[in-house]
Amino acid sequence: MEFAAFAPGPYTVVQDPAVQEAAGWEPFLPGLLLLLPLAGFIANGWLALRAASRSASALRTGADPDPFQGATPPRTHRWPTWIGPGALLLAFLVAMANFVGMSGADLHAPVVVPYWSWIATGSLEISAAIQLDQLSMLMTLVVTGVGFLIHLFSVGYMREDPGYPRYFAYLNLFVFFMLILVLGANYGMMFVGWEGVGLCSYLLIGFWFTDREKADAGKKAFIVNRIGDFGFLVAMFLLFGVFGTLDFQTIFAGAEQQMVAGGATVTLVTLLLMLGAAGKSAQLPLHIWLPDAMAGPTPVSALIHAATMVTAGVYMVARSSVLYAMAPASQAVVAGIGVLTALVAATIALRQHDIKKVLAYSTISQLGFMFLGAGIGAFTAAIFHLMTHAFFKALLFLGAGAAIHSMHHALHRAGSHADPQDMRNMGGLKTPMRTAWIAMWIATLAIAGIWPLAGFFSKDEIIWYTAAWAGAPDNPFGGLYTVYWIVAILTAMLTAFYMTRLMVMTFHGRSRVGAQARAHLHEAPRVMTIPLIVLAVLSVFGGWINVPAALRESVPGLYGVLPMSEWLHHWLEPVTHRATELQTAALGDKAHADPLAGLGEVAWALMSTLAAALVVVWAFRRLSARRYAPAAESGPPPGGLRGFLANKWYFDEIYDRGIVRPLVALSRWCWRAVDAAIIDGTVNLVGYATRLAGFAASLFQTGQATTYAFALTLGVLLILGAAVLL
Amino acid sequence: MLSHALMLSAALFVIGTLGVVVRRNAIIIFLCIELQLNAVNLAFVALSRYTGIEGQLYVFFVMTVAAAEAAVGLAIIIAIFRHYKTVNVDQFNLLKW
Amino acid sequence: MTDFLASLPLPYQDWALHALIWLPLAGLLHVVAAPAERARHIAFRWSAAVFVASLGLWWAFDPGPGGFALESSASWIDSWGVRYALGVDGISIFMVLLTTLTTPIAILGAWNYIDKRRKAFYSLMLLLQTGVTGVFLATDIFLFYVFFELTLIPMYFIVGIWGGERRIYAAVKFFLYTAVGSLLMLVAILYMYFASGAESFSYQAFLATELTMREQLWLFAAFALAFGIKVPVFPFHTWLPDAHVEAPTPGSVILASLLLKMGTYGFLRFLLPFFPGAVQHPTVVAIMLALGLIGIVYAAWVAAVQPDAKKLVAYTSVAHMGFVVIGIFALTVNGLQGGLMVMISHGVSTGALFLLLGMMYERRHTRLIEDFGGIGRVAPLFATVFVITALASIGLPGTSGFIGEFLALIGVFETHAVVAVVATTGVIFAAYYMLPMVQRIVFNPLDNPENRAFPDLSRREKVVLGPLVALMIWIGVHPAPFLTRMEPSVGVVLERVEAARVGMGGRAGAMEAVADPDVEGGRFRVDEAPEEEGAGSDEAAAPARGLAARGQTPSGIRAAMHPRWNAALCVAPCPNSWAIRAAARLACTAPRRSRCAPGIVHGLRDAGTEEG
């Protein structure tokens, strides 16, 4: 293991006020971005506590704890409707204002807004500072924008839940932490957000905490995340060891001086960061928590477990692009984990029946794509996919949520205890739920990668870059990248297939919900459909902001109306260009020779769209013909490969047998054998032994005067002997 | 000469000691102790030949003390005899451990 | 505020420390004199008054160059040169404040829990406060020892009289176990007393004691055993679960929040400065780090499978204290400050946890985790506080627990990377032990009908827990007031450790001396001898000072402080880090970090400011 020699090179500190002034842009009240959700959390939290207290005292007195006894909900349930989404809307507006300001300015370095010195010791200083640059701005927009839509959706979805105010409190808190995560100006702040969103995820997964399974799922998410956090922490220690600081600016500016490119240090740091990212973004082998996380309310799944939090890992890798660019081995690992995760999750998604589980695995799979992108150095592509994925996956979840909402009501009214999330119980929902059906199809086509929807551009860019970097002249892992490329294509096909399966089973075919319940199926209220529509629009056009030059003619909006060819690429350039430079320097130029023998990107795009479309059509035809049975009437669980996939490659079982149970057994052994028996036993033994010795010694005290005289004489002899002989 | 006297004294003392250890009768034990004291007296007398007259003086002290001791001792033995109806010290083991 | 305190008719600085020690005793007399039913009110008022009085320290204490502030000293036992000497510095001030805060909270927290023999109970609580405060304030070793032992008696009775079923066993075990260590320490103290030849037990006299490496190691062992048992360091920890489980709530709170801190405080206050050579001895460092590490991981495992909530939390204390131990024996600024922060944080969060468990016990008369479940449904406020406290305990960023653990770990990482990495797994295991408990108590179905009547927090309980929760979050969000106050004092401790290395004759000599503990002739002065040290670290200072002279930016200098990188992944301490750090400290006289300038070795101050 080698370490960069100490080289205190004079590098400039970028957050110098002079530099900021040159940029000519002052951020607009950036603190509000954080304060608004925080204020929302505090207000909602207070309301939630009051509501919960009221319901608790009702419960104690044995009364009906339903807060909606009257026609109107109590005040504690009315205000969150305005506070929760309102805070987000305002935050989104502030973010937009800043975005507009930033796009107007020619910003080449991040704007750091320090608030106070958070942790300052003799040698370490972490300030509570936020950093506004193109990347964090984009993330902020996604978080607040998509976040607002999901808040809005939740107003309808959670309306009748007694924990309504608590729900919004958690959601606001989540946004607060997520914004800290993306806005933090150093790894320390990022970590605050990192664990904070983990906490909110924990609370929201276990939102219905009196259900043991849901509480379990939350706990599992937290613990698995903590494994990732372990990596993050150690990476921070290493970075601090090298740079003496955790500030992004100093680290990235000094990385080349302080570390050897491709050296052990940077590789270790990046791998450890990847461990953190794998935990947060549910990559192999830490992906197991995300499917369970579906126990939370569906909008939560949309916001946290699809659009924002789980992409934090990708964001972090992109944020650390300079470091990753310096560590090709780590890049290969990141990309490998990404593509493998994508494949594994996609295969599992093929055989799931729970609609949310399918989406969860789909999310894992798409995150895998993002990591593939980030791993191969296509950071822009990864962020691009992150963004489009936020749109269409949020849409999918919300759509699924609408369906579940409807199913739940219908089944509830019908008095059935069937699982409203099981697709086998659905079918034919397109009739009562037309909006959701259309929106979902848009999202499905987008995720499948059909031109010109959002997913097409982002996913293809990743796949294309994989091929391109595979051909880079100095790439030591060129062959590996080629394998990644093939696997990625395969996975894209699988994606198209399982998404079509989801659509068919949910919306098409015969309704399997039962005659009684069918009458109660209905379209979601408007407050829920509006977000669906907005997201559907975004899923369609969201991809147009980064159309490759070769394809720019293909998108109508680009004819003067939206002059945005490769806009995202240019937008993120100040953040990623150093990484790109480094990578190019290390691996050589990426191959322009495209994989289809000179037919160019257009042909490639055409082919990929066609392939995806073919899969969709083929799957639709094939699956529509199949007759599904409701869950209750389904046969025995499948065996063989199907069973293997249905059981999620037995990851949970392996972890349970291989890690969890041994750990618990070890803990028990430590307690009973080591702690109680050996250590405490020794302690007690000392006590007992002393008293036993006392008892034994007291036996000499026979009460016989002659014994005493004898002992005395013996003593005299001993002392005499000692005195005379010595 | 001195060593002979001291030897005799020591021998007497040892006999007394042995008596204390092996005998069971309180009075005999007490007499053995007296024997020890007298062994000491013998030593004092013998030593006084070399160190001056005090040695012989001390013998009187010891004898006086021994007499006083005997008075108290016998009283105690009588007292305990009233309780136990014996002077066998082996019987007196109410207090032990 | 500072001026106001100084302008009082009797200047605050003059009476504060004495008042903190003796006011509780006055309260004790009041409690004894008053009728039993008034005991708790009186005790609470007195302890609250003491807390208010102690708050002045926050402003009155000026970290200055890191020595003791508000010092006062009066002759006490002249025959031995013992003085009644008090003082407060950046290390003890927080412990004192923690004491004055915890006591009224514990009293209030046990308002109804203690339902018999209240008079005696509250008297003992106040006596305990006197003892603990004295421990943290004494600057005379003899006085320290007296207070150190004095705390045992009230705790013994508190556990033994008002405790659970096996209370006597627990009380006696606690008492004897602690006594074994402290009495051996007494012998060591005597040894130092004679070795110093100063006919004085003052802290300064002990600091000035010349000790060979062999002596240092033996004395270190004696002191470390005493404090290690108190901390408790694995494998001396088994008294703790017993004592915690059996103690009544306020006893547990005081035990966890304060008594354990006396051990780690002893590490910081005495072990490091007194035996700077021994604490750098590779074997010693290896042993202490290993024990701390085992504490972190092992205790976490054991905690995870406890059926008794109180026992679980007791084991978590062992784990937390493990962080303190490794932080301290990292011998870095971050490590020491982290250790101190963990101490503070643990005092607050674990104290709160014990209060919460006590409230549960008052309501349900059971401590078994399995008897609960779904409490969040019937007692939302209770559940909220419980969750926040648990999260603070496992070190979630934004709570107090994170600051300490993070700093301690980063401090350890600087010198012993592998240790830090293993210790960091404690973060995972913390979740492994805490979350299941939270789930099984607060979450899960409300399936036990008895829990349906579980009342939420009363107003009194809110008052008890409120400050603690606020403190957890305040420290987590803005720990700077704490860190800046403790830094100079921690710096002084480290200077001594570093000076010992310099005093040992530079790097090579230091390694030699460290490697061979049997060097008998090599008595070296470890006190602050200006000339020697000046000479010793001058060379080392040269490069960093050169940087400063060239007008480097502060971060350039900060970078200069972290070149120790080349050996960071070895378990052995990097040999050059001390000298370089000292140099960097010397060099950093740039205005922005001027507060570290006073922290430099006295003899070097002039040279340093010249350069600046």
Add this chain to the structure above:
Amino acid sequence: MVLDYSSGFHYLLALLPEVVLACWGMLVLILGVARKGAESRAQEIGWLSVAGLALAAVANGWLYSGVAEAGAGGMVAVDRFRLFANWVLLLAAGLSIIVSLGYVTRQKLQAGEYHALILFATVGTMFMASARDLMVIFLGLELMSIAVYALVGFNRRDRRSAEAGLKYFLLGAFATGFLLFGIALVYGAAGSVNIQSIAEAIRAGTVANALMAPGVALLATGFAFKVAAVPFHMWTPDVYEGAPTPVTAFMATAVKAAAFAAFLRVFVVGLGDLHGQWWAILWWLAAITMVAGNVVALVQANVKRMLAYSSIAHGGYLLVAVVAANDAAIAALLFYLLVYTVMTIGAFAVVVTVGNQTERNNRIDDFAGLGWRRPILGILMTIFLLALAGFPGTAGFIAKYQLLLGAAEAELWVLAVVLVLTTVVSYWYYLRVAWFMWMKEGGAELQASGSGGGSLATHIVLVAGAGLILLAGVFPDAVLDLALGSVEGLRQLAGVSAPAP
């Protein structure tokens, strides 16, 4: 004034406290015999004895206040060591008498004889402390012993008392034989029984070593018996348990203190130059005594017997001072004896009170819940126990600390470690009484205490004693200085410099 023994009157003056007390003892005896009968008489006689002790203390004070002796050749020392020891002995006797006031009445003992015997025994102990002559020591020892033999067996109605008396008498006489033989041998070796002369002879190298070595050994055993050092301790528990409790208190304090005073003077002053020869023996005695005393005390169910073992253990601690044999250690010994006297008699007084002036309720179970039934008694007992355990805040700690200082100065580190470790062991059994008193619920309610006067006096003594213990624990300077001052000149007077162990 200076006592140069130019006239016989000087001897009288040098022995004034002893003479006063001896005469007073006879007076008490006569009065006691003359005015037999009413119960109140017993009390009066008791107080009369206390007055005698006070008078002796005044005489002692007069000696202390500036009377000096010319040279150090006298058979009786007039040095501060002796006078300090005398105060301790007088205090022990006085406290014992006050504690026994109620006891004597209730047990219907012959007050005149009882108190006179205590006074005579005290005279004997004082002679031991003052003697600078082995023969005087022997006489003092016998005076003390014979009186105490009688006191131990004083309760003729009690079979245990008689048994204890017999055991003490037989073994005591037996041990005296060894002591006497040792005296004879030393006399033969050094040509004198005067401690000063012996020291000078040793220094001059004119002693016959063949006699000296066994002589020293036998002397050591003789003293070891009186201070109850293991293995010469075996009589102690039985006798302490069987004797009337106030007598036990007297034995545990005055007798032990006198024995230590004589022990120290003989070994440190007279045989100081032979320190190299005897220190190892005493080292082992001290270590074994500390260990055995404390360890066996752990398993005692009878508080009186437990205190007996505890007193053995304390003997072990004090032996450390003899081994250390430096000024700090000697001062420690004096201070310790003073403190030990107060706290031990205090503890026994509580035992007497709990036993309601009888020999009942001595078992530790009988103390259960005592603290809550009789809080003051409980608190006092707790203080005494903590002091016995040597806990900070009590004078017991100061005493033990000074002892450790002495040991540390002599670099007896192992012994110091043994001392502190056995102290930990002792915590257990002292605390056990405390936990029975406070942490267990009591059994039967104690009967209302009997003879009020004695009990009240006992209580006053207890409170004063506890107060003293705490006061000296917190502000020990005055007493400590007194003890340190009493050591001055002890060894210079003898012209023997401090031996290095």
